[in-house]
Amino acid sequence: MGVIQSFDAIVLGAGAAGLMCAMEAGKRGRRVALIEHAERVGKKILISGGGRCNFTNLHCRPENFLSANPHFCKSALARYTPADFIRLIEKHRIPYHEKTLGQLFCDRSARDVTALLEQDCGAAGVTTLLNTRISGVRRTTDFIVTTTGGAELRAPALVVATGGLSIPKMGATGFGYQLARQFGLTIRECRPALVPLTFGTQDCRRYAPLAGVSAEVAASIGKRQFREKMLFTHRGLSGPAILQISSYWNNPQPLAIDLAPGLDATSVLRDSNAARNAAAAKSAFRAILPIRLADCWLDAHTPPDWTNRSLTSLERQLHHWEIVPGGTEGYEKAEVTAGGVDTDELSAKTMESRRVPGLFFIGEVVDVTGHLGGFNFQWAWASGYSAGQSL
Ligand code: FDA
Numbered sequence: 001m002g003v004i005q006s007f008d009a010i011v012l013g014a015g016a017a018g019l020m021c022a023m024e025a026g027k028r029g030r031r032v033a034l035i036e037h038a039e040r041v042g043k044k045i046l047i048s049g050g051g052r053c054n055f056t057n058l059h060c061r062p063e064n065f066l067s068a069n070p071h072f073c074k075s076a077l078a079r080y081t082p083a084d085f086i087r088l089i090e091k092h093r094i095p096y097h098e099k100t101l102g103q104l105f106c107d108r109s110a111r112d113v114t115a116l117l118e119q120d121c122g123a124a125g126v127t128t129l130l131n132t133r134i135s136g137v138r139r140t141t142d143f144i145v146t147t148t149g150g151a152e153l154r155a156p157a158l159v160v161a162t163g164g165l166s167i168p169k170m171g172a173t174g175f176g177y178q179l180a181r182q183f184g185l186t187i188r189e190c191r192p193a194l195v196p197l198t199f200g201t202q203d204c205r206r207y208a209p210l211a212g213v214s215a216e217v218a219a220s221i222g223k224r225q226f227r228e229k230m231l232f233t234h235r236g237l238s239g240p241a242i243l244q245i246s247s248y249w250n251n252p253q254p255l256a257i258d259l260a261p262g263l264d265a266t267s268v269l270r271d272s273n274a275a276r277n278a279a280a281a282k283s284a285f286r287a288i289l290p291i292r293l294a295d296c297w298l299d300a301h302t303p304p305d306w307t308n309r310s311l312t313s314l315e316r317q318l319h320h321w322e323i324v325p326g327g328t329e330g331y332e333k334a335e336v337t338a339g340g341v342d343t344d345e346l347s348a349k350t351m352e353s354r355r356v357p358g359l360f361f362i363g364e365v366v367d368v369t370g371h372l373g374g375f376n377f378q379w380a381w382a383s384g385y386s387a388g389q390s391l
Contacts, residue, residue: 009157009391014041016380017363018161019117024388026124042114053110056082057374058102072343080385164337164364176365186342188367192334193247196238197325218258219245257321266311276306340367350390
């Protein structure tokens with residue numbers, strides 16, 4: 001029989017949500033154990049935002065999140081706002097800047113954010129157990145977590161903050177979903193989100209030579225549209241516009257891309273007395289698109305003639321490139337996992353299970369997925385804070 005330790009709450013997973021939750025509960029005098037199977041806390045925080053961690057977004061609104069229940073996130077997001085996290089960052093004198101569109105990044109390194117959370121967890125008396133593998137969880141009157149080392153931890157409250165399936169090589173596991181199922185909770189189907197899309201075979205042959213080219217585009221599915229940069233890769237499309245729209249994509253839906261939003265490539269050909277020919281078209285397209293894209297696009301869409309009708313059709317194609325992706329780059333490249341623990345199962349105020357009192361789910365494991373731009377961390381902070389206040 002191993003050692004038995006008792007706590008007021010056990011938090012599984014020392015990522016963004018788990019650290020925030022443990023810290024808040026600790027500050028309120030709760031004895032908290034934070035269990036992490038990796039050798040350090042917050043590994044995803046460290047690689048986020050290109051190493052600078054886009055830790056929140058000034059314009060965070062419920063509309064920036066996908067969920068089967070779009071209202072669920074409202075309560076937690078109102079309880080803990082971007083201003084609250086900024087206050088924490090400023091209290092620790094961490095220098096930061098707004099990059100674009102309200103996205104806040106560390107000036108120095110994402111390490112500033114993990115150090116802050118580790119320090120405040122330490123100050124709040126949180127017991128952090130690293131390199132600790134969980135072999136089982138059961139419930140008597142308390143939750144009992146058994147580790148592979150033979151230790152038993154028990155507490156009346158268990159918080160699952162083990163994240164989603166994205167980037168398995170960073171330690172992502174389906175553990176949180178398994179645990180939810182074990183306790184009878186419903187899971188909304190999971191899929192990679194904020195993920196590059198791949199071309200089908202034909203498009204791959206046609207557009208792979210454009211790898212490395214980027215352009216500002218408007219990518220849309222139905223009424224949902226994102227106007228940001230798009231990047232051609234060897235296998236498909238990436239860049240912020242594509243990552244954003246990928247969260248809304250269901251195979252084999254088409255997506256529409258406006259390659260030159262707000263611009264008119266063919267007006268010079270239509271309106272002037274200038275020559276109408278392939279060379280003139282090339283120069284008109286090169287004036288508004290990256291050269292390689294302009295040339296490749298015209299090669300692939302050479303009009304039969306240079307009449308007004310053909311030019312109008314050429315212009316329309318430029319603003320409405322309908323493409324059916326072959327698939328996504330999968331969890332290896334996805335920033336987040338969409339889907340997860342059904343929000344109908346949880347209290348929006350506390351993140352506690354409605355069926356199993358004392359069991360909480362926070363962060364990415366829940367069916368709430370943010371847009372690109374600091375929203376996913378804001379959800380992790382907000383849901384972690386909300387649970388931390390009720391432990
Ligand atoms: P998170 O994944 O952070 O933490 C879960 C923790 O649980 C991990 O430490 C994991 O090791 C641990 N764990 C898993 N299984 C376990 C088990 N069985 N036992 C014990 N521990 C276990 N978001 C954003 O807002 N701004 C950004 O800049 C970025 N950038 C970014 C870049 C990249 C490359 C990725 C992959 C993702 C981002 N994100 C992002 C998304 C963001 O990282 C993500 O939404 C949050 O980290 C989710 O926080 P969680 O705490 O829910 O999970």
